[in-house]
Every structure is written in C-alpha cells, then in structure tokens.
Amino acid sequence: MKIYVTKTFLPSIEEYKAQLERIWESRWITNRGILVKELEQKLRDYLGVKNILLVNNGTIALQIAIKSLELKGEIITTPFSYVATVSSIVWENCKPVFVDIEEEYLSIDENKIEEKITKSTCAILATHVYGNPCNVKIIEKIAKQYNLKVIYDAAHCFGVKYEGSSILNWGDVSTLSFHATKLFHTGEGGAIVSKEDELANKIFYHHNFGHKGEEDFWGLGINGKMSELNAAMGLALLPYMDRILSERKRVFESYNKNLRDLPLKKLKIREGTEWNFSYYPVLFDSEDSLLKVKKNLNENDIFPRRYFYPSLNKLPYLNNCRLPIAEDISKRILCLPLSAELGDSEVEFICNLIYDALC
Numbered sequence: 348m349k350i351y352v353t354k355t356f357l358p359s360i361e362e363y364k365a366q367l368e369r370i371w372e373s374r375w376i377t378n379r380g381i382l383v384k385e386l387e388q389k390l391r392d393y394l395g396v397k398n399i400l401l402v403n404n405g406t407i408a409l410q411i412a413i414k415s416l417e418l419k420g421e422i423i424t425t426p427f428s429y430v431a432t433v434s435s436i437v438w439e440n441c442k443p444v445f446v447d448i449e450e451e452y453l454s455i456d457e458n459k460i461e462e463k464i465t466k467s468t469c470a471i472l473a474t475h476v477y478g479n480p481c482n483v484k485i486i487e488k489i490a491k492q493y494n495l496k497v498i499y500d501a502a503h504c505f506g507v508k509y510e511g512s513s514i515l516n517w518g519d520v521s522t523l524s525f526h527a528t529k530l531f532h533t534g535e536g537g538a539i540v541s542k543e544d545e546l547a548n549k550i551f552y553h554h555n556f557g558h559k560g561e562e563d564f565w566g567l568g569i570n571g572k573m574s575e576l577n578a579a580m581g582l583a584l585l586p587y588m589d590r591i592l593s594e595r596k597r598v599f600e601s602y603n604k605n606l607r608d609l610p611l612k613k614l615k616i617r618e619g620t621e622w623n624f625s626y627y628p629v630l631f632d633s634e635d636s637l638l639k640v641k642k643n644l645n646e647n648d649i650f651p652r653r654y655f656y657p658s659l660n661k662l663p664y665l666n667n668c669r670l671p672i673a674e675d676i677s678k679r680i681l682c683l684p685l686s687a688e689l690g691d692s693e694v695e696f697i698c699n700l701i702y703d704a705l706c
C-alpha cells in the first residue's frame with residue numbers, strides 16, 4: 348500500500364448519496380442551489396466568519412480577491428507558498444514583490460516588509476503557511492500606515508483560530524481552498540471570506556459573470572461558481588471535521604514521539620494559535636540529507652512532498668531576486684505523510700526509515 352503526503356478523507360458513500368438525492372430531487376445542479384447555500388451557512392457558523400462565498404477553487408478565490416480590491420501595481424508577497432499565491436498576482440496583471448520569510452514561523456518576515464514598500468505598492472498578499480498564522484497584528488499596522496490592502500492566502504487554515512477567533516477574520520480578504528488534498532475539501536472548491544459587506548457584494552458579482560439579475564450586468568465578472576455536486580461532498584464531510592482534527596493531532600503527536608531523537612527542526616506555531624495539524628514539515632540540516640531520506644521513503648512506497656520547493660522567486664516568468672532564507676529552507680524542508688487515517692504503526696515505520704537514512 349502506497350502512502351502519500353495526504354489521503355483524501357471521504358464520507359461513507361451512503362452519506363454522499365443522501366446529499367446527491369437532494370440534487371436529483373431538485374434537478375438543480377449549479378448556479379447556487381440549496382446545497383451550496385446550506386454549505387455556506389454551515390461554514391459561516393463552523394468557521395465563525397461574517398461573509399463567506401463558495402467558489403470553484405482556491406486559485407479563482409485569490410484572483411477574485413485581487414480583482415475586487417482593484418489592485419494595480421506592486422503586491423508584496425511571500426516566496427514560500429504554493430505557486431497559486433504568486434501566479435494569481437501575475438494573472439491579474441500586478442507585480443509580485445517578494446519579502447523573505449521568517450526562519451522559525453516560515454511566513455513572510457513582517458520586519459522586512461517596510462523596506463520593500465514603494466509608491467506603486469498597493470497590497471500585501473501573505474500565506475498562513477501550513478496554517479501557521481502570519482504576524483497579523485504587525486501586518487495590519489503596516490497596512491494602515493501605508494494605506495495598503497491585505498489578502499491572506501488561508502488555503503491551509505481550515506479551523507485555525509488565533510487569539511480565540513478565526514484567523515480568517517484578519518485582513519480585508521482571506522481565501523480558502525477545498526481541493527481534495529486539503530483538510531476540508533469538496534473535491535475541487537474554495538471560498539472567499541471578507542469583512543465589509545460592500546466588498547462581499549462586489550466579490551459576489553465578480554464570481555457570477557457580473558450578473559445583476561437575468562438581463563442586467565453590474566460589471567465585469569468571471570465564472571467562479573461552486574456546483575451542487577461539489578457542495579454535496581462538503582456537506583457530507585463537515586460532520587466529520589472534529590474527528591478528523593483529533594485524529595490528525597494523534598498522528599502529529601506520534602511523529603513527535605518517534606522523531607524525538609533525530610536532529611530535525613520542526614515548525615514553530617505562533618503563540619495564541621489553535622492550530623489544525625494540517626502538515627508535518629521537517630527541516631533537515633542539508634538538502635543532501637533530505638534527498639537521502641526521500642529516496643529511502645520512496646523505495647518503500649512512501650511519498651512525502653517537498654512543500655514548498657522551489658522558492659517562488661525562481662519561477663521562470665519572474666525576474667529572480669535573492670531571498671537567502673526562503674531559498675535555503677525550501678531546499679531542506681519536507682512534508683511527511685499526514686492524514687486522519689494514518690496508523691501509529693505506519694508513523695513508526697516511516698520514522699524508522701528516516702532514522703535509517705540519516706544514521
């Protein structure tokens with residue numbers, strides 16, 4: 348049995364069918380049917396946010412966020428994230444300006460943001476990488492001082508709380524991904540969380556072709572709608588979330604125990620965070636050690652992933668700049684398999700293979 352970096356959690360097929368039957372009854376497959384609306388309401392409550400709109404993936408969520416805030420010019424961002432964070436900026440005809448990451452938390456280094464601000468800077472787009480919150484307070488202060496918008500790529504943040512409330516409540520907009528590899532998923536899917544109602548309306552129009560009723564148009568739009576088929580998965584999965592989170596915590600602790608004696612650096616979670624155990628990254632002393640471990644795991648049908656490699660300043664469509672910390676860390680970091688269904692004996696097996704490769 349192959350073990351991948353994650354294993355998509357599925358509800359029982361009966362539970363999924365029960366949701367599908369509602370679609371067969373209504374004969375309404377997309378265009379904001381009852382399932383999408385119900386999932387939106389349930390997520391609003393579960394996550395503790397004011398405005399949430401379901402969309403068809405986490406990348407369109409970022410693109411609509413940039414469009415809705417009318418961003419033009421330079422957007423300060425992080426090199427240590429999934430490619431979609433930065434490709435969305437370029438896709439929306441803005442220019443990504445990288446700020447290096449902080450060594451312990453691995454999110455954008457808030458102390459290096461100000462030196463990159465120019466007359467053309469319009470926003471900060473940062474990722475709460477591995478669900479570990481950015482320094483949102485300092486970023487908010489900087490944004491206020493320089494009149495910048497803030498978008499958080501919160502693709503890894505399902506269920507994360509910071510100082511008692513949802514991390515999604517920070518920034519002008521936060522975006523989520525419900526891709527099959529994420530903690531909570533709808534196969535493909537995503538969501539946009541926003542604080543101000545006026546902005547939420549704009550986001551809504553943008554995600555539905557700009558339609559205002561059948562024959563009128565509010566303005567420009569795109570098709571970002573989630574289908575009922577995807578919402579059905581979300582509705583069937585949502586009741587499992589507490590169990591999924593506690594199982595992931597078990598796996599996380601099992602790794603901690605089994606890797607105790609190895610010289611591997613772990614992610615430091617920001618104080619005040621109720622984390623979601625979304626990833627298990629380990630930092631090796633060198634890329635060489637990482638490659639040795641990866642090889643040994645792969646030979647035993649275990650497939651960790653190099654999240655996130657390469658550092659995004661190396662993308663072929665960007666002018667490369669030097670970012671010593673992100674470049675160094677992205678070469679040495681590996682995410683180990685983590686899912687609700689990973690057994691303690693499997694964790695032990697993986698850790699023994701790591702041990703064998705290193706010692």
Ligand SMILES: *Cc1c(COP(=O)(O)O)cnc(C)c1O
Nearest residue numbers: 404405406429431502524525526
């Ligand atoms: C998964 C992911 C995305 C993209 O989400 P999709 O739903 O696959 O489009 C964006 N940003 C980050 C950080 C991600 O991990």
